[in-house]
Amino acid sequence: MRPGVRVGQVWADNDKRSEGRTVRIDEIDARYAYCTVLTTAMPSSRTGQRTRIGLERMRPTSTGYRLLEDAP
Numbered sequence: 001m002r003p004g005v006r007v008g009q010v011w012a013d014n015d016k017r018s019e020g021r022t023v024r025i026d027e028i029d030a031r032y033a034y035c036t037v038l039t040t041a042m043p044s045s046r047t048g049q050r051t052r053i054g055l056e057r058m059r060p061t062s063t064g065y066r067l068l069e070d071a072p
Contacts, residue, residue: 005033005058008071013041015063022068023051031055 005028013021023035037049053065060066 004067005055006071009067010038010069011035011058011065012068014060014066017041023053023065025071026050028055033058 005025007025007028009025011023011025013019013023018041020039021041022038024038025033025035027034031054032052033055035051035053037045037047037051040047057064
């Protein structure tokens, strides 16, 4: 697990193609963060969907994610 990635955190997608997309971390294993989509980048997408994101993407690069809210 990457340091700093914890259940309950809210992360934003930095990819310009997904601008505005946010996810909440629900579970973490050795390789992935399992998340719920809170806001979507496209009107045709749905909130509440579950997705899996590689932990190596949970860093503030142009195609990674940035932390918006820490876990309560």
